[in-house]
Amino acid sequence: MFEERRIALAGAMEERGDWPTDSPWVRAAVDAVPRHSFAPDTLWRWDGDAYVAVSRATEPERWAAEVYGGPSDPAVTQVGDGRATSSLSCQSVVVDMLDSLMPEPGHRVLELGTGTGWNAALLARRAGPGQVTSVEADPGLAATARTRLEAAGAGVTVITGDGRLGHAPGGPYDRVESTYAVETVPWEWVAQTRPGGRIVTPWGRMGHVALTVAADGLSATGWVQGLALFMPARDAPARLGWQEVRGHAPAEEEGTHTLDVTRLADPHLLFALRVLLPDVEVVFGDRDGPVAWVHDGRSSWATLTASGSGSASGPGAAFQGGPRRLLEEIGTAVARWEHHDRPDLYDFGMTRTPDSQYVWSHDSDTGPRWATVAGPAQPVG
Numbered sequence: 001m002f003e004e005r006r007i008a009l010a011g012a013m014e015e016r017g018d019w020p021t022d023s024p025w026v027r028a029a030v031d032a033v034p035r036h037s038f039a040p041d042t043l044w045r046w047d048g049d050a051y052v053a054v055s056r057a058t059e060p061e062r063w064a065a066e067v068y069g070g071p072s073d074p075a076v077t078q079v080g081d082g083r084a085t086s087s088l089s090c091q092s093v094v095v096d097m098l099d100s101l102m103p104e105p106g107h108r109v110l111e112l113g114t115g116t117g118w119n120a121a122l123l124a125r126r127a128g129p130g131q132v133t134s135v136e137a138d139p140g141l142a143a144t145a146r147t148r149l150e151a152a153g154a155g156v157t158v159i160t161g162d163g164r165l166g167h168a169p170g171g172p173y174d175r176v177e178s179t180y181a182v183e184t185v186p187w188e189w190v191a192q193t194r195p196g197g198r199i200v201t202p203w204g205r206m207g208h209v210a211l212t213v214a215a216d217g218l219s220a221t222g223w224v225q226g227l228a229l230f231m232p233a234r235d236a237p238a239r240l241g242w243q244e245v246r247g248h249a250p251a252e253e254e255g256t257h258t259l260d261v262t263r264l265a266d267p268h269l270l271f272a273l274r275v276l277l278p279d280v281e282v283v284f285g286d287r288d289g290p291v292a293w294v295h296d297g298r299s300s301w302a303t304l305t306a307s308g309s310g311s312a313s314g315p316g317a318a319f320q321g322g323p324r325r326l327l328e329e330i331g332t333a334v335a336r337w338e339h340h341d342r343p344d345l346y347d348f349g350m351t352r353t354p355d356s357q358y359v360w361s362h363d364s365d366t367g368p369r370w371a372t373v374a375g376p377a378q379p380v381g
Contacts, residue, residue, distance in 0.1 A: 001060065002036050005068035009091060013071045018092045020099035029125040030095065036067045038118035038148050039088055043067070044076040051079045077116055078141070084231065086115050086141060089179065093228045094119055100210045100225040101200045103127050103175045110170065110192065111135070112163035112201075113179035117145030121154045123177070129155025133170040135163045164233070166192045173197060181205065181230045183278070184372070185352045190220045198222075202230040205281065206274045209350045221351040221364050227267055239297035242283065246293075246301045251319035257327055258315055259334065261290040261306045269337060271345035275359050275370055276333040280326060300324035340368055 010031070013019055019027045043066040044051040056063040066075045071092035078086035098119075103109055107127045111120050114136035124132045132155070136142035139160050146158040159167050163178065164186045171192035178189075178201035189199055193213045199220055202208045208228035211220035263269055265284040273282060283293045295301040300322030318327050337343070343361040350359050350372075360369040 001064050002034065002068070005064055006034065006036075009068045009071065013092060013095070016071055016092070018071055018095060020095065023099045023102075025126055026095050026098050026122075029098075029122045030091070033118065033121045033125055033152065035088060035091070035118060036064065037152065038116040038121065038145075039063075039067045039075060040077050040116070040144070044079045044084065046076070050082065051076065051084065078138075086138070087231065088116055088118060089230065093226075093230075094122070096226050097177065097200055097202075097208055097228060098122060098126075100208065101175050101177050102198055107131060107174035108170070108172070109133070109175045109177070110167060110173040110189075111177050111179065112166070112189070113137075114142060114145045114158055115179060116141075117148045117154075117156070117158070119177075119179055120145070120156045120158075121149060121152055124149075124154040124156050127175075129153075130157075132156045133159060133167050133173075135159045135161050135167050137162060164188065168192055176200070178202065179230060180233050182233060184357055185211065185220070185350075187352070187354055190352055191217070193220070200225070202228045203350065204274065204278065205229065207271055207345060207348075211350060211352060219351060219353045221349065223349045224271070224345050227271070227345065239281075240295075242281075242293050242295050242301070245295040245297065245299065246303075246321070249321065251303075251321050253318075253320045253325070255318050255327075256315040257304055257318045257331070259304060259327075259331060261292050261304050261316060263334075264292040264304075264330075265290075268342070268344035269334070271348065272337040272343065273330065273333050275348065275372075276336055277329055278372065280329065282330075294326045294330060296322070296324060296326065298322075300326055302326040302330075304330075 041056040043054045045054050054063050054066055072090045074090045075088040076084045103126045105128055109123050109127050109132045111134040114134040120132055120134040134156055142158050142160040149156045166188040172194040174197050176189050176193050176199040181202035181204055183204050195213050195215045195217050197213050199211045207224050210225050211222040213220045264282050279296050281295055285291050290306040292304045302320040305317045347361050349364055351364055358369045358371045360367045
């Protein structure tokens, strides 16, 4: 049952080109460390309204299907207050981030966010026994992962603690990887990485970056690597979902717009909007024509549709509510993106110093940059 599903998932990744040709060790590690051996006996499936438990004991086929879904399908392993709080991340993203990390045999590796322990086991397969330290904030998850890793003979040290602080006693590290998203890269991660070492982490709701620590240890900089989507740190401020922000009250403002709504499905533009409007989330869909749902996770929202004829370009209908006018903000951000020659997501990078963090495009020294440590991104330099 498991082997057939493992083979099918590997084949699907092959068809999509997800296996990194420059890092053949990644596929070898995934083949050697079964994903299902790190999955708990109860997984959680979203049925459209809530998470529903899937038991290995009573629904083994469905449980296996959750573990080995498609390349972009995570398996939710923990739910709290109706929200997913831990998962076996989708295999394609795990692979992509390991490829971005570039660990070598003998490297000392720090992982933040042990979760089930599967990613730590993959890292240990590459770096070697005794070379990987993993930090997990949840004592229960840490204990279970520790048991699984010991059973697998991975030789990983699991620490229960706050991942933001890293784990200084085990440093300096050659590689640091976070399996949860952060808005600001903790300086502790940089300080605990040797000069020339590499840090890979998801950044906020979209994109993961790979930073290299400078020779003097006083900064880390690098490029966006892809569109990894990971859960935020457990203590990250809670964001409301679209329906919670939208509510049921009538729109406060109705009008038209001239944006091409279909452009909001472009991942490169979406990443630029993530840089320029860090707290704004855009979801694109097709409901009797292109539509975009926009909200700030707190109190403001907008719905943008294409023209009544169904064409991609405006004028389309716009509905807004809350204290902000997100349609205007989106329009201004799109204009700024165009002004900077429409950089794609791989044209963006990040730099972290002891007292600042900023995202830049095209060139870390001469390109436009936006501060991202406190509040909305602001042009700097």
